[in-house]
Amino acid sequence: MEEKKQCKGCGGALPFVVGFVAAVIAGWVLFPGVLYSKQNQPIRFSHKVHQEQGMECASCHSFREDGSYAGLPNNEKCMECHADVVGSDPDELKYVEQYAKTGKEVPWLIYQSQPDNVLFSHKAHESFECKSCHLEVEKTDTPPVYYENRLSGYSKQTMKMWQCERCHAENGVSNACHVCHK
Numbered sequence: 515m516e517e518k519k520q521c522k523g524c525g526g527a528l529p530f531v532v533g534f535v536a537a538v539i540a541g542w543v544l545f546p547g548v549l550y551s552k553q554n555q556p557i558r559f560s561h562k563v564h565q566e567q568g569m570e571c572a573s574c575h576s577f578r579e580d581g582s583y584a585g586l587p588n589n590e591k592c593m594e595c596h597a598d599v600v601g602s603d604p605d606e607l608k609y610v611e612q613y614a615k616t617g618k619e620v621p622w623l624i625y626q627s628q629p630d631n632v633l634f635s636h637k638a639h640e641s642f643e644c645k646s647c648h649l650e651v652e653k654t655d656t657p658p659v660y661y662e663n664r665l666s667g668y669s670k671q672t673m674k675m676w677q678c679e680r681c682h683a684e685n686g687v688s689n690a691c692h693v694c695h696k
């Protein structure tokens with residue numbers, strides 16, 4: 515009698531457990547794998563190597579006179595040293611041949627790029643360390659892998675709205691929608 519009862523119970527719970535486990539695997543493991551495409555930076559640029567040359571962050575990431583952020587360095591900057599090949603690294607050769615010599619700018623991937631409807635100015639955030647919002651690429655020899663959301667086209671590493679709002683709340687800055695959205 516007892517055994518029969520247990521089997522009935524199994525028939526009810528087992529498919530549920532199997533289905534639940536499958537859904538968890540699909541949701542946590544497979545779906546993100548399908549949702550995000552992995553990309554590498556076009557050039558394996560090493561922040562470490564360039565800091566060892568004594569270069570300051572601001573020599574490549576600086577403000578313009580109007581306070582807007584110039585963002586990433588262009589060929590003009592890199593060619594101060596790489597108009598011709600100076601070392602034996604294959605990515606330096608690639609940089610010189612494909613970009614410096616052709617005049618084409620490197621299409622760097624921006625981990626922290628925001629949707630167009632978000633307002634952001636580096637000037638207002640000048641007092642914070644880069645790492646409070648960015649990946650610590652300055653410590654790397656090889657830039658991190660970039661993950662793009664296939665549905666939205668946005669970078670996975672972008673700061674989320676709640677993260678911006680949390681710091682604003684801590685600093686008494688308004689979180690009214692129009693502060694950050696057009």
Ligand code: HEC
Pocket residue numbers: 555559561564565569570571572573574575586587622623624625626627644648649651652657
């Ligand atoms: C020789 C020029 C150069 C110097 C000096 C330099 N960077 Fe960069 N930086 C780059 C290039 C090129 C990229 C784009 C490729 C990449 O993300 O690795 C970049 C990307 C970044 C990004 C990523 C932005 C994003 O979200 O995609 C951060 C943050 C950054 N640098 C911080 C720093 C800091 C902090 C320093 C100083 C310790 C520094 N950089 C020094 C050239 C430079």
Ligand code: HEC
Pocket residue numbers: 557558559560561563564567569574587588591592593594595596600601602603605606609655
């Ligand atoms: C002030 C001079 C200077 C500037 C400006 C500079 N580099 Fe370099 N770069 C060097 C030196 C020196 C090396 C080391 C060369 C060697 O011995 O391999 C190097 C190495 C490299 C390498 C190979 C090593 C590695 O892993 O990074 C690449 C690729 C490179 N640079 C790309 C760039 C790009 C892209 C820019 C512009 C964003 C840039 N560099 C700006 C001086 C410079």
Ligand code: HEC
Pocket residue numbers: 571575583584585586624626627628629634636639642643644645646647648673
């Ligand atoms: C309070 C957060 C915050 C801080 C602090 C911060 N950034 Fe950013 N950064 C962002 C956001 C957000 C973007 C994306 C802007 C966009 O897509 O409109 C960005 C974009 C960038 C870019 C890509 C080019 C561009 O202009 O969009 C670079 C390079 C960069 N930041 C470098 C730095 C460096 C270097 C520091 C430190 C000196 C720094 N950031 C400090 C949030 C921050």
Ligand code: HEC
Pocket residue numbers: 628632633634635638639642646647673674677678679681682685687693694
């Ligand atoms: C680490 C803390 C911090 C983070 C993270 C942060 N903010 Fe801020 N933000 C501030 C502070 C502090 C101010 C006020 C600066 C001032 O008044 O000088 C501010 C001001 C602003 C302003 C008003 C700028 C102006 O010109 O008055 C905007 C817009 C803004 N932040 C957008 C954002 C967005 C978008 C993000 C996320 C991508 C973000 N912030 C993340 C601290 C932060």
Ligand code: HEC
Pocket residue numbers: 628629631632672673674675676678679682688689690691692693694695
């Ligand atoms: C401190 C800055 C900040 C404030 C304040 C803010 N947002 Fe956002 N919001 C963002 C950022 C950054 C994103 C993009 C990243 C993300 O999706 O989390 C975003 C994304 C969104 C999106 C999704 C848009 C898309 O393109 O995916 C909506 C909708 C939105 N916000 C509505 C609001 C509303 C409504 C308010 C007011 C109640 C508000 N936001 C206040 C920073 C802010």
